[in-house]
Amino acid sequence: MRTAEELAGKKVIALTFDDGPNTGVTNEILDVVEEYGIKASFFVIGQNINDETATAMQRAHSLGCEINSHSFTHSDMTKLSADEIKDEMDRTAELIYNYVGEHPKFFRPPYISVSPELYAAIDLPFISGIGCNDWEDKVSVEKRVKFLTEKCTEGEIVLLHDQPTNEKTAEAVRQAVPKMLEDGFEFVTLSELFIAKGITPAADREIIYSYATESGWK
Numbered sequence: 001m002r003t004a005e006e007l008a009g010k011k012v013i014a015l016t017f018d019d020g021p022n023t024g025v026t027n028e029i030l031d032v033v034e035e036y037g038i039k040a041s042f043f044v045i046g047q048n049i050n051d052e053t054a055t056a057m058q059r060a061h062s063l064g065c066e067i068n069s070h071s072f073t074h075s076d077m078t079k080l081s082a083d084e085i086k087d088e089m090d091r092t093a094e095l096i097y098n099y100v101g102e103h104p105k106f107f108r109p110p111y112i113s114v115s116p117e118l119y120a121a122i123d124l125p126f127i128s129g130i131g132c133n134d135w136e137d138k139v140s141v142e143k144r145v146k147f148l149t150e151k152c153t154e155g156e157i158v159l160l161h162d163q164p165t166n167e168k169t170a171e172a173v174r175q176a177v178p179k180m181l182e183d184g185f186e187f188v189t190l191s192e193l194f195i196a197k198g199i200t201p202a203a204d205r206e207i208i209y210s211y212a213t214e215s216g217w218k
């Protein structure tokens, strides 16, 4: 992880990917990460993790990417009991730890569905982000590239998906990353984004971050 000094003055941005891991699209995104030596963060679903898919998660981790939690079953967690929420979090964290040796540092609620009870039950900072509806197949590769290269800004958390059928996002990332590098962007993990901005992400109040700012918003 880079320090505040190393990141000082850089045009930082955090690419994040939800709904993996899998051996297809996750690896296609990691091919780009590896080729350009950039960092990203992955919000994995616990029930998607097995010996086969974990190889992509381990590869991400070995490339300096961050593995975070997107729950175990991808349910609307505002409808679950406190015990069920704890179970979702514990099972996912344990699987991540068993395969990559680190605990998740951030949580992205499925469907960005939150409640006071959910905030109280989970002891990690909540992360949202800015996306382009990339879970919808009808959003073309061109539109996704345009979103990344023209709409995304410094300090932003970019919300994308690496679910198994989402070849379009893998292709958009392949096309957009070299352009964004030319534009001076520095791709960092979520932890690094907060370090670069001098913000300590809060886990003890009702806040969900789309930018690394005090308010979580721009």
Ligand SMILES: [Zn+2]
Pocket (backbone or CB within 6 Å): 018, 019, 070, 074, 110, 111
């Ligand atoms: Zn999701």
